[in-house]
Amino acid sequence: MPEGDTVWQTAQRLHTALAGQALTRSDLRVPRLATADLTGRAVLDVTPRGKHLLTRIEGGLTLHSHLRMEGSWQVYDSGERWRGGPTHQIRAILGNAAHTAVGYRLPVLELLCTADENQAVGHLGPDLLGPDWDPEIAAAHLLSDPSRPLGEALLDQRNLAGIGNVYKSELAFLARVTPWLPVGELPADTPARLVATAHRLLDANKNSFDRRTTTAAGRRPGDRLHVYGREGRPCLRCGTAIRKAEQGDGSRARPTYWCPGCQSGPIPSSRHTS
Template identity: 55%
Template sequence: MPEGDTVWLTARRLDAALAGRSLLRTDFRVPSLATSDLSGRLVRNVAARGKHLLLRATGGLTLHTHLRMEGSWHLYRPGSRWAGGPEWQVRVVLVTAEQVAVGYRLPVVDLLPTAEEHRVVGHLGPDVLGDDWDLDRAVANLRARPDRTIGAALLDQRSIAGLGNVWRTEACFLAGVSPWTPVGEVPDLPGLVRRAQAMVRAGARGGHQVTTGSARPGEQHWVYGRAGRPCRRCGTLVRRLEQRRSTQSSPGRGSPGRLGGPGERGPRGDVRHDQGRRGSDRRGAHRRASAGGGADVAVDVVDQDGRITAWCPTCQPGPVPEPAADLPGIRPGRGGLTPGWPPAGGPDRG
């Protein structure tokens, strides 16, 4: 799933292309919005709130989308070929005189009154990229559940909006804590959160998710994506496990599901932030909105997918779930995944 800085950059580029321009044609290829039409409306702005995208149009309507695991937005010049995937994966088309914005594989597409945006983003915690970022509130949200593991807590968008797997994995490493450390036992929780927020902001400014200071391939991160390889700091083999979180949904909401068929990753477009990964693809339950903004406005619950956690047992001492069977890792010196690596009793077990 895209990190908050990736969604923020998507919003920024869509805003630069569409804000202040009239929509000449719109096409919503979603059953609940099949008859909706924003043609003739002016795009006021496009903004990100956590991992949500909000396109606000004149007339008091907001187009709310979420990329989840497979969604992406692309920008094209009128008349150019769309390269984001098969035609049947298109969910939204927004046409102006200068640009065509195409949303592919978007699992969440809603139209709702702008005045009611709180119904889809009001549950979110402080946004790491928002003007209203509040460190004290973010820390208080995390401490409200002191027995929860820090790795899971950092991904709860109700506590902090915009953090994803890359940043929480690297933040835990830099703080020297195991991802399974209870929140109440993290030595310097404000410092960990402050560092995570600073990394996300740096990623948004530079357009690259780098935590080591080196943008060279294979050197961007300390432990993320380095399972089975030596820790860049101490040499211990980096391990990875799946850190699951229980699915929570709002009472009375519909069942989860995606719109359309299975996603495929297409060629990169002008604006494409599709970071879909294999594996768990559970969605939070939500209800659909009508163009008139009736009662059935989507309320997105916390993303509760399983997450692969990488960590260095030496640099990040602390609790580890048992039995601690590693997921398939990368054998040092080789490029592919090797089932059963690292071997039982290997140096990373100490």
């Protein structure tokens, strides 16, 4: 699933291509929107909210989309060949005279009244890259269920919006605790430092030229992350082999990485790790 900084980048590309111009093409390829026609309406803005995208359109309408694991929005110049996937994977097309935005494999696509956007995103906690960011509220949300493992609490978008599986593992490493440590057992100053680090990293990565998340800046060239995706490789800090296990977030289990040498706290039984 894309992280909040990746969704922010997608919103910026869509906004640059579409905002302020009337749509000359509108094709929403999901059954409940098959008869919707936005042609002739101007796109007002494209705003990210956590991992959600809100495309606001003239006339009080918002096209809400979510990428989840496989979805993407691609922007093409007029006349450019589309390369985002086969035609049957296209779920949305929004175009003007200069650009066409194509949504591939979008698992969530709905047309709302702009006044009703809270139906889609009102449950979200403070947005790490949004104007509503509030570190004190985010830290309080994280601690609201003291028995919950840190990794699950970080992924819960109701606590703070924008953290995905990569940042979950990286933030736990930087806090020197395992993702399975109950949040109520974190050292007293850790929640505030953790949410501040999350904000700093996402903000730094949102303008990444190559769109690749980096949390290990200053390490050896080519080492972008401390633990995520580095199973079996030596820790950049202590040299211990990085390990991997599945961790649930309330909806599904996700691969989780940690360093046994640097991070203290509980870990899964050996039959669940590699």
